Amino acid sequence: MRSAVNWFLFSTSSTAMIDLRHNVNTLTRDLRVYLENQVKINLSGSGVGLSLVLGFGAAYICYYLSSIAKKPQLITGAETLSQFLQRYCPVVTETYYPTFWCWEARIQTLLRPFITTKPWVKYRNQLIKTADGGHISLDWNDSDENALYPVSATRPIIIILPGLTGTSKESYILHMVKQSEVLGYRSVIFNNRGVSGEELLTPRTYCAANTEDLETVISHVQNTFAEAPLMAAGVSMGGHRPVLEKSFDIDYVLKAKTIREFDERFTSVMFGYQTIADYYRDASPYLKLKSIEIPVLCLNALDDVFSPSHAIPMQSAKQNPNVALLLTAHGGHIGFLEGIFPRWATYMDRVFKQFTQAVFEHRDELKNT
Secondary structure: OHHHHHHHHHOOOOHHHHHHHHHHHHHHHHHHHHHHHOOOOOOOOOHHHHHHHHHHHHHHHHHHHHHHOEOOEEEEOOHHHHHHHHHHOHHHHOOEOEOOOOOOHHHHHHHHHHHOOOOOOOOEEEEEEOOOOOEEEEEEEOOOOOOOOOOHHHOOEEEEEOOOOOOOOOHHHHHHHHHHHHOOOEEEEEEOOOOOOOOOOOOOOOOOOOOHHHHHHHHHHHHHOOOOOEEEEEOOOOOOHHHHOOOOOHHHHHOOOOHHHHHHHHHHHHOOOOOHHHHHHHHOHHHOHHHOOOOEEEEEEOOOOOOOHHHOOHHHHHOOOOEEEEEEOOOOOOOOOEOOOOOOOOHHHHHHHHHHHHHHHOHHHHHOO
């Protein structure tokens, strides 16, 4: 798909290049009007200044449209799943236009928490017990006031899993909850142990390879709303010291300068791995993709600073008809900023909304994929 896009943009004999030149001329004209009327810079009397500004602007626009804005790659293990996504999730076939002034991966990753808004969300908190004597904090948004699904017992439910150290208060989680609310769905955020302000009862937090707490949450949700359809959405991957220091050298742990050092000194030890390599091998999705038995859509930017392109198991995904990878050229790690002023919904939010709606409203077709 990428080669086709590059050919489309760079072919000098195609109508696409004609459209590109037209767009550049229009944009440079608009840039001049903006500079003169809004910024109050008079460029009419300075041919050199005008040429430099508009020349730079035109060159950057050409570079952005030809090298930055691209359609995502859709990699699936079955043509039927691909067709389902293209039919009900049109975003997978549309060009992703990252914010033109901050498309670089590290900038997208760092700026997202500060740029995007935090919409107000009404939560209902619940603590559920675990088998080892601990508890898990769940934040529910029930969407009771939405008339699309007035029957509470059968209202679709989305379990949302925040990223590393994330909670229900993160901006990207709040936007996902608002998207769910608009569609009339009930959402419940699974806060990992010790990160959302609740007391840590046992010397255990979480790791990427352990699913016991998640299984506890799923069972609780299914038992509470047995008639409601259910799906889960996860993003990316602290505890209270008085409990943890009984089992770990916390001062030594906190001296870790990298995630690998932290996992080696803390996470892998907590969950009984002999080496950090054993933990990472067990946590990697590479060996687990073949075991997935329900349709899954995974969004990843190829320039993700934590999950780079060479670590994405593309070949394994092609071997499972239930797996689809949506890979954008840019977006960073949970960035996916788009628009001139990217304060609201991101590209990730649009993918989440469309896929969620497709799963709940066309799940009979999805079962046949």
